[in-house]
Amino acid sequence: MDFLQKNTDISHLSNFKTKAFSKYYFEINKESDIELLGDIFDFAEKENVKTLFIWGGTNLLFAFDIFDGIIIKNNLLGWFYDEDSKILFSYSWEKTWDIASWLETEYNQKIWHRFIGLPWSIGGAVFWNAWCFWLETENNFLEAEVYNLKTKKRETLNYEKMDFSYRSSIIKKKEQYFIIKIVFDLAEKKEKYKSDVDNIIFRETIQPKGNSGGSFFKNPSKEFSAGRLLEEVWLKGFHLWGAYFSEKHANFLIASENCTWKDLITLIDLAKTKVKQQFNMELESEVRIIFS
Ligand SMILES: Cc1cc2nc3c(=O)[nH]c(=O)nc-3n(C[C@H](O)[C@H](O)[C@H](O)COP(=O)(O)OP(=O)(O)OC[C@H]3O[C@@H](n4cnc5c(N)ncnc54)[C@H](O)[C@@H]3O)c2cc1C
Numbered sequence: 001m002d003f004l005q006k007n008t009d010i011s012h013l014s015n016f017k018t019k020a021f022s023k024y025y026f027e028i029n030k031e032s033d034i035e036l037l038g039d040i041f042d043f044a045e046k047e048n049v050k051t052l053f054i055w056g057g058t059n060l061l062f063a064f065d066i067f068d069g070i071i072i073k074n075n076l077l078g079w080f081y082d083e084d085s086k087i088l089f090s091y092s093w094e095k096t097w098d099i100a101s102w103l104e105t106e107y108n109q110k111i112w113h114r115f116i117g118l119p120w121s122i123g124g125a126v127f128w129n130a131w132c133f134w135l136e137t138e139n140n141f142l143e144a145e146v147y148n149l150k151t152k153k154r155e156t157l158n159y160e161k162m163d164f165s166y167r168s169s170i171i172k173k174k175e176q177y178f179i180i181k182i183v184f185d186l187a188e189k190k191e192k193y194k195s196d197v198d199n200i201i202f203r204e205t206i207q208p209k210g211n212s213g214g215s216f217f218k219n220p221s222k223e224f225s226a227g228r229l230l231e232e233v234w235l236k237g238f239h240l241w242g243a244y245f246s247e248k249h250a251n252f253l254i255a256s257e258n259c260t261w262k263d264l265i266t267l268i269d270l271a272k273t274k275v276k277q278q279f280n281m282e283l284e285s286e287v288r289i290i291f292s
Pocket residue numbers: 015052053054055056057058059060074092118119120121122123124125126127128129130131132171177178179180207212213214215288
């Protein structure tokens with residue numbers, strides 16, 4: 001396995017930017033690299049270590065000093081929009097935000113206007129079924145070409161096979177697929193509910209800047225948003241060592257410079273305990289916490 005790098009610094013690969021290393025590391029830079037995934041997964045099984053794919057890392061919190069496994073970074077780039085058929089083809093590492101902006105400026109195609117401002121990759125958006133005010137990634141999804149880690153073959157997953165739901169898809173549920181490229185049909189706007197919110201203005205006014213994963217906890221119910229619960233337990237703007245909940249938006253957990261993963265986890269546990277004690281509700285993180 002000489003193509004695997006060892007003891008690699010991966011701090012920049014999570015949006016929280018806490019110090020982290022990986023025992024093994026591999027980058028997929030071209031299509032032919034995908035064929036090595038079979039060997040990598042056999043090696044992981046033999047060594048009894050974990051594997052983790054990463055695109056932009058905006059939804060990942062590393063809760064370890066050294067990841068005892070293999071981090072696989074996806075760098076597959078390139079996209080193409082066919083103006084006549086309104087079909088978009090994209091490799092999984094392209095940025096959703098960039099594509100949405102280009103579609104508007106180059107092709108006057110405004111269906112993805114609300115995705116301007118959605119951080120990082122289009123593959124990540126498919127994995128999570130990312131959404132911006134009821135415009136969901138699944139709405140215009142046609143199919144994805146994936147590498148199946150169990151059969152070690154490429155296959156095509158259509159809309160039905162993707163099993164999309166709120167902030168989820170088959171890719172998230174099964175963790176046996178590597179997404180290579182995705183096809184969208186942008187002929188018609190298909191948002192779940194109509195919304196006139198201008199996402200760009202909303203983000204500017206509501207969302208704080210800094211190293212975060214966006215909204216940190218899921219909203220436990222329609223009446224009780226996670227942000228409201230955090231405010232009620234006096235954690236809005238609260239700092240614990242290098243970690244804090246933003247003064248601007250309580251559900252944004254932010255890592256300041258020199259913040260460690262232990263600072264973040266301690267503050268997360270404190271929030272869960274306080275909300276449980278005061279409201280008998282369980283806070284569940286929307287951001288994926290990766291333990292070694
Ligand atoms: C400020 C801020 C605002 C945000 N606003 C929103 C919002 O409005 N709406 C929303 O839905 N989300 C939002 N997010 C969350 C996040 O940015 C999006 O969900 C984004 O689409 C995730 O993309 P990513 O490239 O960072 O994915 P990553 O976090 O890198 O990866 C997502 C998951 O996919 C897996 N993965 C990576 N590569 C592959 C592959 N090739 N095949 C299979 N699995 C793979 C990873 O293991 C990981 O579990 C926000 C985040 C921030 C920081």
